[in-house]
Amino acid sequence: MTSYAYLAIAIVAEVAATSALKASAQFSRVGPSIIVVLGYGVAFYCLALVLKELPVGITYAVWSGAGVVLVTLVSMWLYQQTPDLAAIIGMGLIISGVAVIHLFSSNIGA
8 A cells, every 4th residue: 555545544534533522522422432542543553654655744744734624624514613714714725735745845755
């Protein structure tokens, strides 16, 4: 499996864990709490595999940037939390930043 596949798995696992964190009710609900623990475990394991091939700065930028946007979309769906204009603009800047890293950084794959 490629490092980008592991990175995608890490992102999805982190988004699932973060989204379940609210539903865990401060870890008082077992089901969501298990999702939180397993999700973060999978996310960090996959990130460790990604870091064998990709630089930590690039990996973290993509992981956190994609996570912010996806958690926002999931929270809109699950919790009816709608971002305001400033949040939407900020997420656009995050996406732009990740795109700049991928298009112009010489550290990709280093």
